[in-house]
Amino acid sequence: MSMDTSSVDPTSGEYVASTMSDEVVIELVQVNKWYGEFHVLKDIALSVNKGERIVICGPSGSGKSTLIRCINRLEEHQAGDILVNGTALDTNVKNIDAIRRDVGMVFQSFNLFPHLTILENCTLAPIWVKGLPKAEAEKIAMQYLERVKIPEQAAKYPGQLSGGQQQRVAIARSLCMSPNIMLFDEPTSALDPEMISEVLDVMVGLAETGMTMLVVTHEMGFAKKVADRVIFMDQGEVVEQNTPDEFFNNPKSDRTKLFLSQILAH
Amino acid sequence: MSDTTHSDAVFRPKPSLPPPPNTVGVVGWLRKNLFGGPIDTIFTVVGIWLIGTLLVTVYQYGIANAVWEANSYRECLDTVLPNGEKVGHSGACWAGVAVWMNQYIYGRYPDPEQWRVQLCLAILVLWLMPFWLPRVTAKIQTGLSAVLTFPFLAAHILLGGEAGSFLMLTSSLALALFVTVWLNVITSYAMNKSVGKLVVELTGMADKDDRLHKWVLLAGFAVVFLGALAYESSWDLVAVPTTDWGGLFLTLCISGIAIASAIPSGVILALGRRSKMPVIRVFCTMWIELFRSVPLITILFMAVTMMPLFLPVELNPDKLVMVIVAVCIFASAYMAEIVRGGLQAIPKGQYEAAQALGLNYWKVTTFIVMPQALKLMIPNIVGNFIGLLKDTTLVSIIGLYDILLMAKASGQDPNWLGLHAEPMLFAAGVFFIICFAMSKYSQHLERTIAGGYGRR
Ligand SMILES: Nc1ncnc2c1ncn2[C@@H]1O[C@H](COP(=O)(O)OP(=O)(O)OP(=O)(O)O)[C@@H](O)[C@H]1O
Ligand SMILES: [Mg+2]
Numbered sequence: 207m208s209m210d211t212s213s214v215d216p217t218s219g220e221y222v223a224s225t226m227s228d229e230v231v232i233e234l235v236q237v238n239k240w241y242g243e244f245h246v247l248k249d250i251a252l253s254v255n256k257g258e259r260i261v262i263c264g265p266s267g268s269g270k271s272t273l274i275r276c277i278n279r280l281e282e283h284q285a286g287d288i289l290v291n292g293t294a295l296d297t298n299v300k301n302i303d304a305i306r307r308d309v310g311m312v313f314q315s316f317n318l319f320p321h322l323t324i325l326e327n328c329t330l331a332p333i334w335v336k337g338l339p340k341a342e343a344e345k346i347a348m349q350y351l352e353r354v355k356i357p358e359q360a361a362k363y364p365g366q367l368s369g370g371q372q373q374r375v376a377i378a379r380s381l382c383m384s385p386n387i388m389l390f391d392e393p394t395s396a397l398d399p400e401m402i403s404e405v406l407d408v409m410v411g412l413a414e415t416g417m418t419m420l421v422v423t424h425e426m427g428f429a430k431k432v433a434d435r436v437i438f439m440d441q442g443e444v445v446e447q448n449t450p451d452e453f454f455n456n457p458k459s460d461r462t463k464l465f466l467s468q469i470l471a472h
Numbered sequence: 473m474s475d476t477t478h479s480d481a482v483f484r485p486k487p488s489l490p491p492p493p494n495t496v497g498v499v500g501w502l503r504k505n506l507f508g509g510p511i512d513t514i515f516t517v518v519g520i521w522l523i524g525t526l527l528v529t530v531y532q533y534g535i536a537n538a539v540w541e542a543n544s545y546r547e548c549l550d551t552v553l554p555n556g557e558k559v560g561h562s563g564a565c566w567a568g569v570a571v572w573m574n575q576y577i578y579g580r581y582p583d584p585e586q587w588r589v590q591l592c593l594a595i596l597v598l599w600l601m602p603f604w605l606p607r608v609t610a611k612i613q614t615g616l617s618a619v620l621t622f623p624f625l626a627a628h629i630l631l632g633g634e635a636g637s638f639l640m641l642t643s644s645l646a647l648a649l650f651v652t653v654w655l656n657v658i659t660s661y662a663m664n665k666s667v668g669k670l671v672v673e674l675t676g677m678a679d680k681d682d683r684l685h686k687w688v689l690l691a692g693f694a695v696v697f698l699g700a701l702a703y704e705s706s707w708d709l710v711a712v713p714t715t716d717w718g719g720l721f722l723t724l725c726i727s728g729i730a731i732a733s734a735i736p737s738g739v740i741l742a743l744g745r746r747s748k749m750p751v752i753r754v755f756c757t758m759w760i761e762l763f764r765s766v767p768l769i770t771i772l773f774m775a776v777t778m779m780p781l782f783l784p785v786e787l788n789p790d791k792l793v794m795v796i797v798a799v800c801i802f803a804s805a806y807m808a809e810i811v812r813g814g815l816q817a818i819p820k821g822q823y824e825a826a827q828a829l830g831l832n833y834w835k836v837t838t839f840i841v842m843p844q845a846l847k848l849m850i851p852n853i854v855g856n857f858i859g860l861l862k863d864t865t866l867v868s869i870i871g872l873y874d875i876l877l878m879a880k881a882s883g884q885d886p887n888w889l890g891l892h893a894e895p896m897l898f899a900a901g902v903f904f905i906i907c908f909a910m911s912k913y914s915q916h917l918e919r920t921i922a923g924g925y926g927r928r
Contacts, residue, residue, distance in 0.1 A: 278827075278828055280824050280827065280828065299832075303830060303832060306827065306828060306829070306830040307830040309828075310828070310829075311824075311825075311828040313821060313824065313825060315821055317819075317821035317822060317824065317825035318825070319822065319825070319826075319840055319844075320844065321843050321844050321847065330829070330831075330839060331829035331830055331831060334831065334835050334839065335829065335830040335831060335835070376825075379829070380828075380829070383829060383830065
């Protein structure tokens with residue numbers, strides 16, 4: 207494992223200046239979703255500007271994963287509208303494909319393809335979805351692997367890498383499709399503490415490039431450093447949203463206060 | 473610990489002592505595994521005695537008292553051993569097996585035409601060889617071309633006579649593909665480039681557009697195809713009807729086609745069974761459940777007795793073709809369930825990650841799910857193939873002279889009346905060798921492919 211990043215806490219230091227613009231790239235209007243009888247998402251309304259970095263937090267089971275998985279249609283919502291880059295997510299497969307090409311996603315459990323090498327993991331989609339020639343896809347993949355600081359692992363298989371390295375590959379793999387929105391679902395929760403910082407470091411770097419990011423995480427240091435907005439969810443509802451400053455120092459709702467006291471306690 | 477902490481003496485490791493006697497080497501192994509206690513010892517002694525007796529009996533029957541040359545079973549029985557006694561049933565009559573060997577292998581395929589069977593085998597081996605040649609690319613295309621078209625070429629060669637236009641076209645296509653595959657092997661080794669690249673360069677199109685290349689290659693292949701067609705039209709082979717096919721050759725024909733068709737049809741059925749489209753799902757589920765819950769022999773009977781009643785008379789379905797179709801259907805249903813099992817072992821996260829990257833259903837299936845699932849399924853698939861090979865002996869019940877029925881037939885030959893055990897032992901030996909080889913190969917595949925994701 208490379209140790210060069212873990213000595214510095216990536217979430218300390220200067221706030222990463224936002225390059226957020228007025229253009230709305232994600233728009234959720236009165237989104238509702240049920241699992242059978244269970245109402246997971248209740249009247250979610252959210253609009254995300256281009257370049258905006260949003261951190262979503264909340265207790266377990268509050269619907270955070272479900273919410274961001276609806277944005278690239280890994281889950282289907284039953285009522286309300288979701289627009290990504292102006293395209294509505296409905297049953298039209300063309301729309302879904304178009305949106306998935308523009309929206310990258312990083313999972314808690316990495317989900318690398320174990321039968322492919324790191325490089326093949328990164329070139330598969332560019333070749334078969336975008337139709338790039340192999341040589342070009344490999345060149346791009348190597349650039350991103352360098353950006354996440356593991357170009358030397360390109361020929362290995364995912365099973366030969368540490369958790370932190372795998373998650374960085376997963377980020378590089380998404381970036382190879384040059385998405386303009388990135389979704390992160392608890393990218394560091396499956397990692398040992400010493401590997402968390404190397405992944406957060408990459409994510410902070412990504413924020414510096416002006417990427418639109420929606421991040422579900424409990425890393426409050428990360429939220430303070432890069433978030434433009436923190437969203438607190440509980441029982442399928444957006445309970446509170448605010449700038450990180452206001453959110454941490456001046457929470458409005460009792461539920462937020464309770465949550466913050468629990469999360470900051472340890 | 474105690475004396476090194478307060479003295480500045482240099483640490484020296486204690487010298488290694490030899491292990492206690494009788495724990496290593498041959499003696500140690502024997503003591504541990506065979507004579508560990510009184511009960512172990514009794515089992516060992518009894519076991520050695522049993523194995524010894526068996527080996528002696530086998531040796532006596534199969535080699536010492538066996539008769540290798542004779543003209544009839546009677547002669548075998550009457551052969552006099554060095555000790556003055558007649559062999560009788562104390563020794564095997566391999567002479568009979570040797571006389572019938574040709575039929576065990578080729579059935580009643582006429583002697584002067586048997587080179588055609590050997591030729592087909594040679595073509596098949598050569599066609600699949602590029603799989604084991606590391607420098608050759610396009611392995612999947614090679615395998616697909618062999619599986620999809622080789623049967624037609626083999627049918628044309630083996631049947632001989634006047635080929636219908638369908639068989640003529642398909643078998644010429646097969647020959648053209650085979651030639652292309654081997655041209656590719658030769659250019660890959662001789663010039664380190666694929667045949668396609670060579671053709672493009674030779675025609676001076678290297679600097680042109682990709683789409684133009686495709687047309688050039690297609691035209692090149694058309695030339696090869698026409699050559700193959702002209703060549704095959706000039707063939708003048710004696711017709712050998714399928715009723716003369718038999719022996720090991722027939723067994724391998726049926727099981728080979730069933731095995732080759734099982735993977736693609738099993739994959740399609742398994743995917744169909746998981747499909748979101750109700751019509752497809754219900755159809756596939758019914759197919760699988762129906763053919764899995766009836767014995768193969770009933771499917772075979774249906775195929776040879778009932779199907780001809782439903783089919784138009786002009787079609788005049790060949791018995792062997794019906795049997796092969798029946799075995800393929802049976803194999804597809806079993807393979808489908810194996811594939812479904814493999815698919816279920818792929819974590820949901822793999823689908824999600826692939827979908828999130830924008831891959832559609834077919835691409836997710838082809839590049840992510842199937843490769844992983846097939847690797848997991850290797851032991852089951854090979855186990856299923858072994859079962860299928862053995863199951864094809866059931867065709868002897870409906871009167872096809874496969875190796876088993878041939879082995880029985882030899883005992884009814886007036887010259888060899890009563891020759892029953894030896895042909896069966898021979899057939900058993902043949903099956904054992906084939907199945908054992910398959911099983912070993914599957915273990916090899918598991919080690920090299922399935923274990924091949926680096927560390928996992
Ligand atoms: N496929 C499903 N079927 C039925 N219920 C589900 C399904 N997936 C999630 N749920 C339920 O929906 C609720 C929200 O789940 P979700 O995964 O979005 O929570 P979360 O906020 O991401 O929690 P965590 O922090 O534990 O990841 C949970 O109560 C969960 O049990
Ligand atoms: Mg979650």
